[in-house]
Amino acid sequence: MILIKQVILHRLNMELKQPFTTNLASFRNKDFFIIEVVDESGERGFGETASFPTPWYTEETVETNKHVLEAFLIPLVLDVPLDHPDQVAAKFEVVRRNNMAKAALEGAIWDVFAKKQGIPLATALGGTKKAVDVGVSIGIQPSMNELFDTIAYHVEEGYKRVKLKIKPGFDVEMLAAVRRAFPTVPIMADANSAYRLHDLPRLKELDAFNLQMIEQPLGHDDFIDHATLQSQLDTPICLDESIHTFSDVRTALTLGSCSIINMKVARVGGITEAKKIHDYCKSNDVPVWCGGMLEAGIGRAHSIALATLPQFRLPGDTSASNRYFDKDIIEPKVTLENGQVVIPDRPGIGYEIDWRALENYRIEKSVIGKS
Ligand SMILES: O=C(O)CCC(=O)C1=CC=C[C@@H](O)[C@@H]1C(=O)O
Ligand SMILES: [Mg+2]
Known part of the structure; x- marks a missing residue:
């Protein structure tokens, strides 16, 4: 069973080695959220938002991700017992689209699930x-x-x-x-x-x-x-x-x-x-x-x-x-x-957060719920 007690949004800004340019947009920086979820057992899982600052690729942006996560998606899973991460998608059905916000939070919960089982996410x-x-x-x-x-x-x-x-x-x-x-x-x-x-x-x-x-x-x-x-x-x-x-x-x-x-x-x-x-x-x-x-x-x-x-x-x-x-x-x-x-042969996503690096890139942090 998974019971998410806390969700932490780390907003990061990372400079790209070179600008990335398409016919519609050009980026020098990556502005996004790392989502950290904490289960009642203290297990932590991580996800990442993929939206850009402007809605050129899909309708979502970094700001809409934050709004939709905080106002709608996090409340749907915080303190709500889950048997399996497959149930998250069903809970999110009451929110139309906003797929990148959903994927980041759902991914963090999948990571917790795999870690609690002691198996790689793969x-x-x-x-x-x-x-x-x-x-x-x-x-x-x-x-x-x-x-x-x-x-x-x-x-x-x-x-x-x-x-x-x-x-x-x-x-x-x-x-x-x-x-x-x-x-x-x-x-x-x-x-x-x-x-x-x-x-x-x-x-x-x-x-x-x-x-x-x-x-x-x-x-x-x-x-x-x-x-x-x-x-x-x-x-x-x-x-x-x-x-x-x-x-x-x-x-x-x-x-x-x-x-x-x-x-x-x-x-x-x-x-x-x-x-x-x-x-x-x-x-x-x-x-x-x-x-x-x-x-x-x-x-x-x-x-x-x-x-x-x-x-x-x-x-x-x-x-x-x-x-x-x-x-x-x-x-x-x-x-x-x-x-x-x-593929790393370690539980969950198989990679650890480098906290020094993350804190170096962090421009905002919000904590929802209690650990
Ligand atoms: O290396 C990657 O992560 C893929 C980069 C890439 O090609 C794209 C990322 C985001 C939007 C698009 O420009 C483009 C794509 O269309 O696949
Ligand atoms: Mg493409």
Whole structure:
């Protein structure tokens, strides 16, 4: 039984090693919450919010996460006995969407659950892999030379796949040049909804580059045009921003809007929903891979645990701690070994908070409940 007595919100601000730029936004810093939950037995679990300061990726922001957590979600689990973390998602159903706020709190409760059982979170989820394949996502770079250097650097580090951001005017020529320079590197492209169906002729040209997939080419809320596009493209379409729920995945696969699912535990509202989506994709033989939100170590650890499930068949964006940060907030750091992250064989998420680092980055702390 789990009985959460206290929830602590640590708001951190961490500088990124380089700005991360897409067609819609650019970030130099990561502003987010680490959520610490304390069970009546004194066991502590950790989760991490994934929203950005502005609502460009989903409707949530850092501020809405705080409001929704404090006013609605925390009261639904504080001092409420739980037999299993799967019950959290059901309790959260009275709050529409706000998936990133939900996922962070639910993830912390999953961590407590696994720790109380003395098993790794990956094992608690039914994960089977001992290590997961990892790729790297590269934001829009200031010049082609910097793009080539960045790709070469990460390929040298061992990443198994490179994801490049595209937008109209920065696509066919850029990918042709990258393909010439890196003929054998697995490459995928992510458009963050930068195109519309009338761009079909241009998007068809991308079939020439042997891309692993094109992620979210069309509207963030679209399934129908993506289905039309997929029927015209050889390259698999992967949906990211369109997928918030199990029901979205069912719609996408029923309509043929995509052939691959980018799973972000934060975007789908938590591990319980992510597992449901995973199982559905497995029974439909649709590959899943684990996306990222430039997470610090705690969010990263949750994604890595989830990616041990069998249908995660492609490298994830769960790159090493040193991808975005000079100093991560966990010990040990997430490291890359031959393009893989080895799953820690320790209870819960398997990484400890580095409190000195966390306190160094902390700009706000709120405590709800009594320990
Ligand atoms: O390395 C990571 O964590 C993935 C980074 C990444 O590609 C993204 C993070 C957040 C929003 C997007 O720009 C993008 C994505 O669309 O997947
Ligand atoms: Mg994406």
